[in-house]
Amino acid sequence: MKGLSKRQSHVLNFIQEKQDAAGITPTIREIAEHFGFNSPNAAWLHVQALRDKGCLTSLPGRARTLQATRLEAPKTASRPRVVSIPIYGAIPAGFPTEGAQEEEGCVLIDVETLGVKPTARTFGLKVRGDSMVGRGILDGDLVVIEHGIQPRPGDVVAALIDGEVTLKTYLLQRGKPFLRAENPRYPNLIPKEELQIQGVMVTLIRKRK
C-alpha cells in the first residue's frame, strides 16, 4: 500500500467511499467524471496502477467489480478473546460520594486490550466529573477497574476513602500512598490509615457522543 501518488490515493479513496456509502462500486467513467477527466482512460490508468500495487481487485471485463483489497484476517481465537465486564453506575471523578453501585449492563472487551487476566471482580465504571482531565479521562468515559493487581505509582486507581469511591492518580511519597486529582480545581487527597485501593484502571473506553 506504499508508493501511492496523490492522485492514486484520491482515486482509491473515492472508490472506497462509494463502496461503503452505497454498496455500489463506481465505474471507470464515473471515476473519470468525479475527477473531471475528459477521458475514461485517465481513470483507467489510475485504477490499473492501483491494481498493480495490490490496492484494488476486479473481475476483468466486468462492470462495477472494483474492490479495495481488504487486509485480512482475524486469527481465529482458540481461547475466548473477549470477556464480558459488568458496568456499574457512575462514580464521581470529582468529589467522592457514596458508591451505590447498580449494574447498568455489560460490555465486551478484548482481553488483549484489557492487558490482564480478568477476574470476577473486574468491573467497568462510568466517569462523572472532570477531576481527571489531566490524565485524559473525560466525563462520560468508561474505565475498567481491575481489583487483583498491585497499583504502580502513576496508575489511575479507584480508591475507597472513608467508605467513598473516587478516581485518582496513585503516587508514593516517602513510601506513603498518596492520591492526586489531575485537576487544579480539586483538592489533593492524602489519605492516612483509611486508604483502601479498590482497583486499578487497566482500560479506558470512550464512545463518540
Added chain:
Amino acid sequence: MKGLSKRQSHVLNFIQEKQDAAGITPTIREIAEHFGFNSPNAAWLHVQALRDKGCLTSLPGRARTLQATRLEAPKTASRPRVVSIPIYGAIPAGFPTEGAQEEEGCVLIDVETLGVKPTARTFGLKVRGDSMVGRGILDGDLVVIEHGIQPRPGDVVAALIDGEVTLKTYLLQRGKPFLRAENPRYPNLIPKEELQIQGVMVTLIRKRK
C-alpha cells in the same frame, strides 16, 4: 414484502447473499445463470416484479446497481456483538507525515461501544504525539476511525491533507471545514480544496502502560 412467489423470494435471497458476501451485486445474466435460466429475460422479469413490490432498487440502465431494500430487522440473536478491527501503524497526532499504513494486528470491539455499524473501512490507529491532549487523546491511545459517516462539528477526524494523515478536531467556520489541533504548540490547519476527511473517531481505547 408480501405476496412474493417462491421464485421471487429465492431471487431476492440470492441477490442479498451476493451483496453481503462480496459487496458486488449480480447482473441480470448472472442471476439467470445461477438459476439455470436460458434467457436473461426470465431473471429480469423476477427482478422487475421485486422492484414493483418495493423489494429492490436499481438505477435504470446501469450495471450492477441492484440493491435490496433494507428493512430494519435487528435480529439481536444472530448479530455478532463483537467485531474485529484492524490496527494500522501509528499516525502522528502532531505534524502530518506520510501515512505508510502497515497492519499491526487487530482488536475485538463490542459493537455497542463502537456505536455505529462497522464497515469494511473501519480501522484502528495508534496515536503518536500529543497534539490532541486537549481532547483527552494521549500518546499511545488507540482510536477507531469510521469512514462512512459524516463528521459533525466538534468530532475528532482523521483527515488526509495533501495526501498526509493527521488527527484533528473538525469544525465549521462560515460553512467551511476547518481543522484544529487541540494543543497550542501546534499550528492550526485550515485546509482549502485539498481537504479529505478519512474518517471520524468513534471510539477511543487506552491500555494501562
Added chain:
DNA sequence: CTTTTATATGAACATCTGTTCAGTATGAAG
C-alpha cells in the same frame, strides 16, 4: 540533454448489461 514517470486527451473496439418484443407452457380462477 535524454529518459522516465505520472498525468491526461481522444478515439475506437468488443463485450457486458439492462431492457424490450414476441411467443410458449402451466395451473388456478371464474
Added chain:
DNA sequence: CTTCATACTGAACAGATGTTCATATAAAAG
C-alpha cells in the same frame, strides 16, 4: 372453456462499460 397470473424461451437493440492504441505535457531523474 376462457381468462389471468406466473414462469420461461429466444432474439434483438441500445447504451453502458472495460480495455487498448496513439499522442501529448509537465515534472523529476539520470
